[in-house]
């Protein structure tokens with residue numbers, strides 16, 4: 001056995017033979033900790049020779065367990081794959097324990113025992129939550145309140161659950177290790193144990209992970225590489241809306257989202273998210289543009305809200321919630337140049353209704369329209385939606401899923417849609433489609449006072 005000292009960045013897992021003040025990989029300061037790498041030179045090496053495709057026996061499909069909660073199943077790509085390890089991450093108090101317990105309640109059966117291990121709550125606290133969620137007292141969900149991995153290991157080897165929930169991975173510790181509880185080394189080691197155990201016993205495991213304020217999973221980012229699926233549960237602190245988002249999925253797509261509302265008796269699914277997001281919308285108010293955003297297979301309509309107001313400080317304020325900061329600034333710069341809208345002397349605020357985060361390029365056009373609408377104090381038509389990517393020259397570029405987005409807009413009662421110029425002519429009954437090559441073409445229609453200026457300054 002040979003032991004080697006190495007320094008590991010507790011944030012991203014970068015390794016160095018020397019201690020470093022700043023991690024060259026993730027830029028974190030003071031994140032290096034000494035760890036010992038043990039090399040076992042006497043190890044017997046057992047291996048299988050490499051195989052060709054036709055020599056590899058296919059496993060009989062992945063078996064999925066749907067929870068019957070469609071907002072949850074959709075995010076996982078159709079249900080929980082047996083033997084998979086799912087990391088459910090979110091800020092404290094967002095509802096992770098509630099979500100996972102509700103899922104457990106749906107999938108539990110006499111042949112499928114669920115073991116819920118809590119390192120942070122006592123058995124009576126767990127019972128209070130279960131009562132609130134109206135989980136049957138006779139249900140085959142078993143609870144254990146313990147955070148010592150040696151104890152958990154003994155229990156699960158003996159109990160043999162089919163689904164295991166670890167709440168939370170940051171609180172489980174191994175007293176044999178010389179590292180403080182909650183340290184990245186502890187988390188990595190315990191996660192490693194559960195992953196191997198899941199594969200060996202073909203048991204699905206939920207690892208609950210707390211995230212820090214800036215969105216990182218407290219402890220090493222490396223946890224995300226180890227597990228099969230990473231899902232984030234998000235929401236604004238003042239709202240009861242919750243969004244489940246898939247960040248990594250070895251067994252399916254990652255672009256689906258699930259929408260829930262946290263009620264007194266647990267989480268309620270929101271299959272008609274657009275209706276909820278648009279419900280508080282006031283018509284004939286400037287600074288609003290409706291965007292049919294594409295989240296996986298589903299189109300969700302959201303309102304892009306903008307407020308432009310004269311700035312009283314030297315540095316104008318910019319607060320963009322739910323949108324990419326650099327992207328919005330770039331669009332504002334294009335607007336300023338093309339339409340002589342003096343954003344640099346104004347404070348600009350953006351918000352996406354429902355607290356959704358939008359990062360697809362198709363949101364550029366509604367961002368631009370909402371900003372002009374607020375600046376000019378001219379409302380956009382209440383029955384219009386906007387789709388399109390903007391180039392720096394003010395050209396509107398095509399984006400994917402245009403027919404799908406239009407169909408959903410029609411279904412929700414919208415009558416006009418502004419889209420990029422596309423080669424194949426589309427006509428969908430019930431809606432007027434405006435195809436525009438340049439932003440100026442739309443500005444001319446919606447903000448007619450701009451007409452003269454835009455002829456002079458834009459590529460009309």
Ligand code: TYD
Nearest residue numbers: 092093094095096097098132263264265266
């Ligand atoms: P919890 O699931 O404990 O959050 P996490 O595991 O992410 O820390 O729930 C968080 C909050 O939700 C808690 O403050 C109480 C509230 N809550 C409800 O509003 N309704 C419910 O049915 C439950 C169980 C919790």
Ligand code: MG
Nearest residue numbers: 096097098167
């Ligand atoms: Mg919890």
